[in-house]
Every structure is written in C-alpha cells, then in structure tokens.
Amino acid sequence: LVRHSEKDLSSENEADPPLTKCGKQRSESLSRFLEDVKLDAVYSTDYNRTINTAKPTANSKELKIEKYNPRDLVGFSKLLIDAKKDVLVVGHSNTTGVLAGLLIGEELGEIDLDIYDRIYQVVISNKDGRLHLFHSPFECKDWKLINAKIKNSKFQSLKSDILKILKTQNIALNIKQIDRVIYGPITKKNLPRGKWRNLNKAEISLMNMF
Numbered sequence: 001l002v003r004h005s006e007k008d009l010s011s012e013n014e015a016d017p018p019l020t021k022c023g024k025q026r027s028e029s030l031s032r033f034l035e036d037v038k039l040d041a042v043y044s045t046d047y048n049r050t051i052n053t054a055k056p057t058a059n060s061k062e063l064k065i066e067k068y069n070p071r072d073l074v075g076f077s078k079l080l081i082d083a084k085k086d087v088l089v090v091g092h093s094n095t096t097g098v099l100a101g102l103l104i105g106e107e108l109g110e111i112d113l114d115i116y117d118r119i120y121q122v123v124i125s126n127k128d129g130r131l132h133l134f135h136s137p138f139e140c141k142d143w144k145l146i147n148a149k150i151k152n153s154k155f156q157s158l159k160s161d162i163l164k165i166l167k168t169q170n171i172a173l174n175i176k177q178i179d180r181v182i183y184g185p186i187t188k189k190n191l192p193r194g195k196w197r198n199l200n201k202a203e204i205s206l207m208n209m210f
Contacts, residue, residue: 001089001120002030003096003111004049006140016048022140023049026116029138031056033119039063040085045070045092054090070095077102081124096120104129 005023019027034057042063044054051065058065068076070091077099080087091099093111100120101108111118119134 001091001096001100001122002053003093003116003118004047004053004090005030006116007049013048018048019052024052025140026136026138027053028056029136030119031060033136034088035060038086039088041066041083041087042090043068043076043087044090045095050090050092054088057088073099073102081127084124100131104131106131 004019005026006020007017007023008020009017011017030053039057039061040063042054042058042061043066044050046067054065068079068089073095080089080103089096089099093113093115095110096118097108097111097120100122103122103124117136117138119136121132121134123130123132
C-alpha cells in the first residue's frame with residue numbers, strides 16, 4: 001500500500017491536480033522497487049495523482065488499474081482479504097495508513113501531508129495480518145535552488161515555477177533550497193488562491209534549515 005506521489009500544488013485543477021515532475025519520478029521508482037514482486041492486481045482511487053502513481057507499475061506488470069472507493073475502506077479491506085491476491089493499492093494520506101490498519105485488525109492513523117516515501121507491506125495468512133513498513137530510497141532531483149535575502153521589506157515575495165514563497169515582513173532570510181512538497185501546505189494553509197500571509201517564527205526557522 002502506498003500514498004500517491006507528489007502532486008502539483010500550483011495546478012489550476014485544485015480538486016484533482018496532476019503529479020509534479022518529482023511525483024512522476026517517484027512513481028517510476030516505485031515500479032522499479034516492485035520489479036521482482038509478483039502482483040495479481042493494481043488498485044487506485046479515481047484521481048489523476050493516484051492513477052498516475054499506479055500506472056508505471058501497472059504497465060510494467062501488464063495489469064489494468066482497478067478503481068476502488070476511498071470512502072468505503074472497510075468494504076474494500078474485506079474484498080482484499082477475501083481475494084487472497086498479491087496487489088498494489090495506491091491511496092491518499094488519509095486512507096493508506098487507515099486501510100493498512102483495517103487489514104491487520106489494528107487502528108492506524110493518517111499519514112502526514114509531507115510524507116510520500118512510506119510503503120506498507122501487509123501480509124495476511126489465515127486471516128492473521130502482519131505489517132512491514134518500508135521507506136522508498138527515492139530522492140527527488142528536481143529541486144529549485146534559490147539564493148535570496150529579504151530585508152526590511154513591507155511585503156515581498158519570491159517566485160519559482162514550482163512554488164510561491166510566502167511574503168515576509170522585516171525579517172532577514174537566507175533561503176538556499178525550497179522544497180515544493182514541504183512548503184506547499186504552508187502556502188495553501190487556510191488561504192484562497194492568490195492570497196498571502198506572513199510567515200510565523202516556526203515556519204521561518206523551518207525555511208532556514210534548508
């Protein structure tokens with residue numbers, strides 16, 4: 001079980017955004033990770049980001065992507081257990097961990113929004129489930145390096161083709177790297193498209209770590 005790869009937070013299609021370049025690379029990496037793993041089926045929710053995460057693996061295994069309803073995880077977990085097949089399931093931050101828990105009979109929570117590297121292996125034998133958690137070795141190579149200082153400005157912004165950086169006020173920053181996945185949730189946080197807000201101290205500290 002995996003969460004979909006990185007989605008494009010700058011897409012005009014906010015309801016169903018495509019994958020970023022990094023997301024596409026991660027999806028290909030997943031296919032290579034599963035190259036020697038026998039699969040009988042590939043499941044995905046009906047969204048661009050999940051389908052395109054599943055597609056490289058499905059294509060390499062010559063399997064059709066089967067859709068499932070993320071709002072009925074209990075029913076889907078029973079289907080998977082009864083089917084007794086080796087499958088790949090691509091889901092979301094709020095479904096993947098929960099589904100893994102249902103399959104092993106334990107309560108597991110959602111995945112943090114900035115986590116994309118978890119691979120949940122669920123092994124079921126005689127209705128008894130075991131969970132193994134792996135972390136993908138994939139690292140995105142499509143980072144934008146930004147060198148900038150923002151000093152004593154009333155409101156300023158930096159812009160790259162992958163992310164809008166929040167405006168800051170009267171604070172000096174030395175930004176070396178901006179990761180669109182980490183900072184995407186910050187730019188979208190409780191704000192309509194095109195609106196801005198100041199960074200808080202915790203966010204400024206986080207940005208200066210990179």
